[in-house]
Amino acid sequence: MTDHLGDLAAFIAASPSSFHAADECARRLEAAGFSRLDETEEWPAEAGKRFVVRDGAVIAWVQPEGAAGQTPFRIVGTHTDSPGFKLKPKPSTAAHGFLQAGVEVYGGPLFNSWLDRELEFAGRLVTLDGDEHLVRTGPFLRIPQLAVHLDRAVNEGLRLDPQQHLNPVYGLGDLSTGDVVGHLAGLAGIRASDVAGYDISVADTAPGAVFGLDGAFFAAGRMDNLVSVHAGLAAVIATPLAADHVSVFAAFDHEEVGSETRxxxxxPFLADVLARIGDGLGATASQRLRAFAASWCFSADAGHSVHPNYAERHDPANxxxxxxGPLLKINAKQRYxxxxxxxxxxxxACASAGVAYQEFVSNNAVPCGSTIGPLTATRLGIRTVDVGIPLLSMHSARELCAVGDPADLAAALTAFQQA
Structure with missing residues (x-):
């Protein structure tokens, strides 16, 4: 458990953006003997361990010896993105002696949790020649909260206007001092004038930490959903070539904003990859349908632990x-x-791994969120199960879990992949 948690903390630290997360997955997959494929080239048909990256998403698979057109898939689906903020076009402004960055809300972050933290920019720059450059600043900016002396009623209710109150400061002076894009370009070793586009996120820079009585808790940013990405990655890396199914790990981007991207x-990313695997196996249309009918997908995403200060927000019996233990997530309206x-x-899977689990269902008066699970089931017709670890402070800049839950999730996903 300690080794898993330390590796998880390192993975989160290496993944301040979805593009960095995909890159870190790629690095670990290559170190484990997986071959990287290019979507524009022919793919090999023989057995092997392979992966492909599409922007901030990655799909890896283990194709065993003897696989055929009707061989089923066992898929772990996750997502690489987290709620927060994205850098706007023409983001640099100067006001009242401060340099500020214009950011746009991404997903559903808890605004107040992002105040008074040392934050960084991270993501990709794309130059006029089409080259992509990953970049991160380290601690660089902060969204300062108004002092209580200037808002005596703040503890009676804090309201943050996302346009007015959430623009971070990153320096002193005027725009001649330095702009954000110019600084990012300098870090990437390129000229600012060559930057033709960028996808830049804001991320918390504090490292993951274990704390509490007997080290009960682990806190870090972006655990929704990098805990599941890390667990699914560990599961596919541990999967041997000897199996009666194709093991697949799919880490998608843009889940926090609806998933409707390439x-x-x-x-089409997962469908594209499964189709190309099937093509290599010589699958007929009938065999593809037979394969999907026998396949499973575990959609692994964070869920809610009961909150001791707000227990009435949860179902009384669940x-x-x-x-x-990790969660089995259930919803009558099939939001899971x-x-x-x-x-x-x-x-x-949990019994095979020796892991206890719990059910989660929403309070009837509290709307239920959703995941990639229903999307995968709808697009592919593959039986899908929604699972994940319980968190407190979900969508905060810094989320909280129990120290043993990430390793238990990884064990259950590994047992599923190796069943």
Missing amino acids: SGAAG KPVMGR ATDARGAAEWAR
Whole structure:
């Protein structure tokens, strides 16, 4: 557990943006003997361990000896992005002696949690020649909160206007002192005038930390959903070539804003990869349908632990607690894709791994979120189960879990991949 948690902390630290997360996955996959493929080239048909990166998303798979057109898939689906802020076009401004960056809200972050933290910019720059450059600043900016002396009613209710109050400061002076894009270009070793586009996120820079009585807790940024990405990656890396199915790890981008992109779960990425694997196996249309009918997908995303200060927000009979195992996520409206057969498949995986698990269902008066699970089930017709670890402070700049839950999730996903 300690080794897994330390590796998770290192993975999160290396992944301040979805593009960095995909790059870190690629680095670890190559170190484990996976071959990187290019979508514009022919792919090999023989057995092997391979992966492909599409922008901030990555899909890896283990194709065993003897696989055929009707061989089923066992898929772990996750996402690389997290709620926060993105850099706007023409982002640099100067006001009242401060340099500020214009940012746009991405997903559904808890605004107040981003105040008074040392933050960084991270993502990719694309130059006029089409080259892509990953870049990160390290601690560089901060969204300062107004002092209580200037807002005596702040503790009675804090309201943050996302346009007015969430522009971070990054320096003193005027625009001649330095602009954001110019600084990022300098870090990447390129000229600012050559930057033709960018996808830059804001990320918390504080490292992951274990704390509490007997080290009960682990806190870090972006655990939703890098905990699942890390666990799914570990599972596919541990999967041997000897199996009766193709093991797949899919980490999509843009889940926090609906997934409707070329690298999101509502897009064609997974379907494209599965089709090309099937083509290499000589699959007929009938064999593809047979393969999908026998396949499974575990959609791994963070879920909610009961909050001890707000227990009334949870279902009275279903109050999962951090540290008592990962979650099976259930919703009658199919905002989670789990059904009875899926629950049984998850139970088998957890039993094989020796891991306890808990059910999560929403309070009827509290709207339920969703995941990539229903999207995958709808697009591909593959049975899908929604699972994940319980968190507190979900969508905060810094989230909280129990120290043992990430390793338990990885063990259950590994058992599923190797079943």
